[in-house]
Amino acid sequence: MIVPIDLLLLFFLLIVGIAALWVKDLLAAIVLTGAYSFVMANVWLQLGATDVAFTEAAVGAGASTALMMACLSRVPRWEK
Amino acid sequence: MTPEIKAYKRNIIIEVTTNLMFPLTLLFGLYIMIGTSGTGGGFQGGTILAAAFILYITVFGHEKGREKMPESVNALFKSLGLFLYNGAGWICVLFSLAGAQWLNMPAFWPVADFVGVAGARSFLVGYMVSVGIGLTVMAAFVSQYFDLAWKEEEEMESGER
Numbered sequence: 001m002i003v004p005i006d007l008l009l010l011f012f013l014l015i016v017g018i019a020a021l022w023v024k025d026l027l028a029a030i031v032l033t034g035a036y037s038f039v040m041a042n043v044w045l046q047l048g049a050t051d052v053a054f055t056e057a058a059v060g061a062g063a064s065t066a067l068m069m070a071c072l073s074r075v076p077r078w079e080k
Numbered sequence: 081m082t083p084e085i086k087a088y089k090r091n092i093i094i095e096v097t098t099n100l101m102f103p104l105t106l107l108f109g110l111y112i113m114i115g116t117s118g119t120g121g122g123f124q125g126g127t128i129l130a131a132a133f134i135l136y137i138t139v140f141g142h143e144k145g146r147e148k149m150p151e152s153v154n155a156l157f158k159s160l161g162l163f164l165y166n167g168a169g170w171i172c173v174l175f176s177l178a179g180a181q182w183l184n185m186p187a188f189w190p191v192a193d194f195v196g197v198a199g200a201r202s203f204l205v206g207y208m209v210s211v212g213i214g215l216t217v218m219a220a221f222v223s224q225y226f227d228l229a230w231k232e233e234e235e236m237e238s239g240e241r
Contacts, residue, residue, distance in 0.1 A: 050119040051119050051120070051121065051124075054112075054119055054120060054124045055123060055124050055127075058124050058127040058128055058131065059127050062127065062128075062131045063127050063130060063131055063134065063221055066131070066134045066138070066225065067221075067224060067225060067228065070225060070228035070229055071228060073228075073230060074228070
């Protein structure tokens with residue numbers, strides 16, 4: 001575990017999480033959620049849990065983003 | 081409240097790239113599922129297999145995706161994975177050397193006699209439990225995506241509206 005990289009990743013995580021809550025465009029929110037999952041996978045890797053990192057990258061950044069995109073194609077794009 | 085619909089347009093670059101990536105992604109998923117001895121496992125490999133099918137359905141549409149992965153094959157994979165996982169558990173109860181325990185892999189004597197306890201464990205985990213979990217996860221994700229993806233006739237109806 002390298003502390004500066006860890007702090008940098010947590011900082012990114014905070015920014016991406018707040019941005020995902022803040023944006024009104026749901027497409028951008030989904031992309032930001034995927035980015036959150038990807039940074040989170042790196043955090044798991046830093047913690048030494050390669051298995052969890054793998055799952056996070058496959059499910060969180062891959063499949064879950066695709067499923068939410070498919071959901072978004074059936075609802076309005078902009079949050080009111 | 082009508083969603084924004086864009087007409088489906090063919091793009092040769094995306095289609096050729098998908099045709100190249102699809103078998104490689106399937107191979108990578110199988111490698112994660114049964115190849116590695118350390119990281120990875122059934123769930124991760126199954127998700128990567130599902131991601132290959134999700135890519136294919138996204139690019140080629142619902143109908144061609146159904147040709148690649150019909151409903152009957154999807155249901156077969158879903159139940160086959162469950163049967164493999166459950167069978168690996170019960171086969172350990174039936175052929176146990178020590179206490180009869182569900183998914184007690186090291187005590188699986190027909191294999192353990194030949195390749196040892198660790199070999200029996202890695203055989204059962206690698207080829208029955210992981211493949212079972214992976215097949216079920218893949219079929220579940222793909223059927224979820226099929227339910228959400230736009231069908232051709234549905235697109236036509238919404239386009240005319």
